[in-house]
Amino acid sequence: MRAIKALGVRERQPLPWQVVRLSGPPSPSNPQTLDPLARPPAAATTMPVMPSDATPPARAPRLALIHTGGTIASRPSPDGRGLTPQTPPALPGLEEVQVTEAQPFSLPSPHMTPAHMGQLAALIRELAPTHDGVVVTHGTDTLEETAFALHLMLDVKVPVVLTGSMRHAEEISWDGPANLLDAAHVALHPHSPGRGPLVVIGGDIFDARTVTKIHTTAVDAFGGYPGPIGRIDREGHTPRLHYFAMPEPRATYHPAHLQARVEILYAYAGWTGEGYAEAAARADGLVIAALGTGNLPAELLPLIQGTAKPVVIATRTHAGPVLPVYGYAGGGATLVEAGAIPASFLNAHKARLLLLILLGQGLTREQIQTVFERDEF
Ligand SMILES: NC(=O)C[C@H](N)C(=O)O
Incomplete structure (x- = not known):
């Protein structure tokens, strides 16, 4: 696993802020465009990560997988004091995907700060140009805050998908592997670019602006008004992904500091x-x-x-x-x-x-x- 150091926050830009308008659904070759008339796609889309009739890509898809801690990386601590982040989860069942892993820190998400969010944003900016998608594993308690901070600060072209789990690796109902696999499929799906950072939990796909944690223990712990913008399920081993909506255009900011x-x-x-x-x-x-x-x-x-x-x-x-x-x-x-x-x-x-x-x-x-x-x- 490659550890990438803190990279700091970007310098202030001359413009006070920049509104990035995204069109949908974008094509893989043009994942993000400046289209002021961008509107949601008329119909939901359904397709596996690699449609059966698609030309195989010249190279394996490249996924950046960034671990930050949370229950998805947690186990009962040997001293009997309760759960702590220990081992980042392995990504199951995605053959022919080239995965780069990074762990800038390993925290329970109540220990996350805006400085960590800035560090994560910088790491994603570094990895995005050489990858087709980015997945971030994160504790669920502050996941929506990190997702929204990335939504405000990132204008990378590839999808950025955050996920976590509500149950730890030694529980019978551990939801970590399925959430991680779903997040990877969503991050690499050709219809995912241009929607801003996404949150994938329990098969529901949320946009970072509206998602919120709604339950302290349930596996379906995330919701928010008006609800998911998409859904991922599996038919056998084939992922089926539906998007229902394109998030509205968003603004991105480049703060000189987060203090x-x-x-x-x-x-x-x-x-x-x-x-x-x-x-x-x-x-x-x-x-x-x-x-x-x-x-x-x-x-x-x-x-x-x-x-x-x-x-x-x-x-x-x-x-x-x-x-x-x-x-x-x-x-x-x-x-x-x-x-x-x-x-x-x-x-x-x-x-x-x-x-x-x-x-x-x-x-x-x-x-x-x-x-x-x-x-x-
Ligand atoms: N399910 C979780 O991940 C909760 C944990 N306390 C965290 O946010 O790190």
Whole structure:
């Protein structure tokens, strides 16, 4: 296994941000195009990784497999203290695929930081030009955050697919090998480029913008509104892949650093602002997981009015946008009037990553507001 060292984060680009428009379904020879009229394919596609009537490729497909830890690499630790990442999983049953493995670090995903995400993005940029697809194994707890950070920072042409497992290698229902094989098939499938980083778990294919972990123990632990954009199943040994949707065009960013301090506050009935002043003083920006369409108790309104740093309003509700509709003190309309930025439909932890990346790129509060307003993510 090849270990690749930390590569650092890319230099800041002259443009503040770049909107990459992707057309679908792209062809293998032209996997990503700048097509402003790009729309989802009219019908779902069904084909094995290598269609039976396809001309065999001149060379074996090349897959980069990056291990980062998580339950998919975990076993009970010999000291009896519980599960820890130990051995990266082997990729089963993909003959005639040339696999390059890398393990930049091996972490339980609660130990992942934005710096690790930057390191991973740099490694993928290095490997992408010489591979046809990239698979990243990852713990499931923060998998959606890493997927979204890659979605925001990567503009590589080949598919990048993240997967993990909910059960470890010594459990009877270990889901690691099947998820890994599915992820590899998706990464090498000719219809996968141009959809941004994807998450494959339990046969469902999600886009990084909307996927979220919805269950602490179930094998089908991932969901999110409006749901999967595709599905992979197997007929015997033949993979059958269906895409239902093409994600909307996304923006990519090239932050100079990932060290901005962005904190999340979680709203509840009866919150009078405990913790707000301290967080606002030490952080570069705040995200609040607010109530419903983005409302807060009245006591929060003057606190937000008095904050010059960006304050993004997400929702603790599991689906739907943040909208400035209510005009009572603390209602969404009054928070926006006070300068708060609605997070659109991003959950609080994804809104935090976007804010952190935009701050790292040196965007002003007004520019940040524009990015959120226009859904440029
Ligand atoms: N299923 C998992 O991977 C959970 C684990 N705690 C992790 O995120 O590393």
